[in-house]
Amino acid sequence: MSGGELLRLEGLEKHFILSRGLGWSRRRLRAVDNVSFAIPAGQTLGLVGESGCGKSTLGRVLVGLIAPTGGRILLDGQPVSPARSQTERRHIQMVFQDPYASLDPRMTIHEVVAEPLRINGGYTPERVDALLAQVGIAAEAGRRLPAQFSGGQRQRIAIARALALDPRILILDEAVSALDVSIQAQIVNLLRELQRRIGLTYLFISHDLSVVRHISQQVAVMYLGRIVEIGPCAQALDSPAHPYTQALLSAAPDPRRRGRRRIVLAGDLPNPLDPPSGCVFRTRCFKATERCAREVPALAPLPDGRQVACHYAEAVDRTRLAELLVPLTRASQDAGIPITKETHKEDPK
Amino acid sequence: MSVQPAPRPRWRPPLGSWSMLFAAVILSLILAVIALVPLLPGYDPYQQDIFNSLLRPGSVVDGRIHWLGTDFLGRDLLSRIALAGRVTLLIGLSAVSLSLVVGVMLGLIAGYFRGPLENVIMGLADLQLSVPRILVVIAVTAVLGPNLVTLTVLLGLTSWVTYGRVARAMTLSLREREFVLSATTQGASSAWNIRRHILPNVLPQMLILGSYELGQIIVIEAALSYLGLGVQPPVPSWGRMISEGQDFLQIEPWLAILPGLAIFMLVAGTQFLSQRFTPEGMQDADLTALRKRR
């Protein structure tokens, strides 16, 4: 099943043009900026980043809800037309974050799953029952309304619906983030099982690095619309090289690492309408120098093959992050530098 | 696996709750009056009997009981209320349906397709709101002369704005909801989304609005009839009956109170019952029974 590359993005971008006031000053919001990657068939790419980094916009561009403003999407080596054909639509399907919002409250479960089949043809009650069975929902439950199901069960139903058109790629947009831990594990397992059984390819969008590590072979880290690090999980998550990846990994609370010291990033996300010059991460970065304000770092490969967009990229083992970096931030705090800054002021030195 | 002994289901009044039951009772009562009383032999809502005017409820004349008494021209009040109910309901329901259809249609279009069309529709709504509805009706009836059809159409066309605005606002949020996006990614057309997802989620609210509007329309119709621009005598309407009864409020208050009660029963009944179509109401009601009807 796996091997060949199924999905490829080439320089994909989505810029929103926002006009303010009387429409004189038009400003460009680079929600997705020059994003390129490929996912081999039957594999999973994890896309991580914090809110506002553009990961959800990217998902919506891929599924055709938002038209890109630049770049190409290739499916099986063939460019996807901007006005999607029905087959192109079928091949890329999406599961949304909120299982309470993604099912029409007035439709029975059976109808919810039947809808894509009714739109595209091929509806039979048996097919719907089979789809429900595939995600562990009994066919008899089909007569009930979404309100009668728990979050985990609803997410199963949402997955059944996404599978109705036999897609090749599923975009999972924070698909397990709203669920409780024990239920989240059930859904993650279900997704893996489905992948193994029908050879699905996933783009797994999430802010949770542990879940991503569990389900993905590759990971891409986004910050302010750009990919800052991308590579196999074993590289990018086990020995992160970009300071942002390092900070994310260090900040994530983990009961397995109690008592460790965290890298605490300074400040908030900069205003995306007015991003910093040079490297967009430099305003919060503990490694930033003058060069970072001048030169935009290109996404360039490290010797091990993973790509990083940082002038000072250096792979550091995850377990040693804290020892290396915490003294640095502590020192700056102790020296009286506030641990937070105004969002992006010019030229921090 | 042990099976949990099912908790003893608490007894529930028919229709799920007491307020629903109450609403259903008063609504069926007034509807029964409207439907059945005119069928009774021997009662003519137009027959005057000046010697037996202003009789109290329950009075007997020539072996016939005037259950609700007679009005100032000696006409049987019960049969007049029933007939007036038909007139009022006809005007009210037609006007409400007309405004609901127009309002929902324009609101859905504005909210779903956005763009210049939305500006035009919402501009129209603002314009409409800036002119008092009663003035429009007075002006037009003054030109065309009072008649039932004109009145109904006018009332309908001047009250679409409420539906239009609410429908647009709901559509704006619904079209961004994930179940609509999900259908879009699966190839659903705009028409499909509107028909399958937006309309069914907007409509219950609209019906509730409609039941409020029905009350409004009945009151406006009463006001117009009072001004002589609404239903023309001798045809009765509840509004006219109240205004006629006003003159006798001191001596025979039921002349105004009874039609008022009729309006209350109809409006309150519909409004309570319409609650059942909200999501909360759906929970209360027996869901499976409701679903089976589909």
Place this chain on the structure above:
Amino acid sequence: MSVPVLETRDLAVEFAGPEGPVRVVDKVSFTLDPGEVLGLVGESGSGKSVTLLAVMGLLPPTARIVSGEVRFLGQRIDTADETALQRLRGGDMAMIFQDPMTSLNPVLRIGTQIAEAIALHRPGLGRRAIAARVVELLGMVGVPDPEARSRQFPHEFSGGMRQRAMIAMAIANEPKLLIADEPTTALDVTIQAQVMEVLEEVRARTGSSMVLVTHDLGLVAETAQRIAVMYAGRIAELAPTEAIFERPAHPYTIGLLASLPSLDATGEMLASIPGQPPDMRQRPPGCAFHPRCHLGRDRTRCAGERPVLAALGDGRLAACHYAREAEAGAATAIPSGVGVAG
């Protein structure tokens, strides 16, 4: 022994439901010592937030405490009248809620809101003193340029900054007890790290005790000294943090820890707890967890007899008939050594 800051004994809360009252908190007992942080952990619907609302006397009108008691510094507060509670809330007992956007008034300046919190409880304080205190507090929670920012409105603050402002407001009167309900759930991890750091700092400075309610095991692991794990309205296990992670004794705790995805353990399937949390209207008899439990599923005792929270030594308590057995099996159930402290 000092008087606990907070103590609940057999607290039970019921909500009115269409099919009769629903018990959502059932015989919850815990104590909170001075300076201590207690983590209250559970999944949605476990009753953790309702427990807190009951403690603060903020239950909605449809809910009521049906039995048990709540003591604050030794005084009963579940029976206290509203005036007494109002004096307490925001004074000795302060709260930090999940969503700072809805807990701040959007039309009032941040500084004004903090000033009000101070003035309410210290009527004698002059305007200048209050204004100075507001700036001091904002500085304390790491809001840069506190004087200027105190004149801004909530929408001019980012999510993390708003939560800092909420913390400033909560500690304004140096409370003995801080109650934090999912304080960082709405925030991104890097911001969450900042906020938790600030919270720890100010707590250390004021010496407040804290109840931290969260669904995030990682968060409590780093903050709390003791953890109470709730399931279906009851405390399943209550133990020192180290013990919860290294020697969990309730099958639910074990299942929860096992189902946590880890950065270290990959490749294999996640362990998961089968089934769904129970509908509180139909709580399973006996142990509420038994239908999902690998130990209790087939045991009549678990289905018939409700386990009480019993001591296992070293301050560990678990509500399980077979806690010893569970504890022994925990090591194999949880992959990749949850117990290994970093």
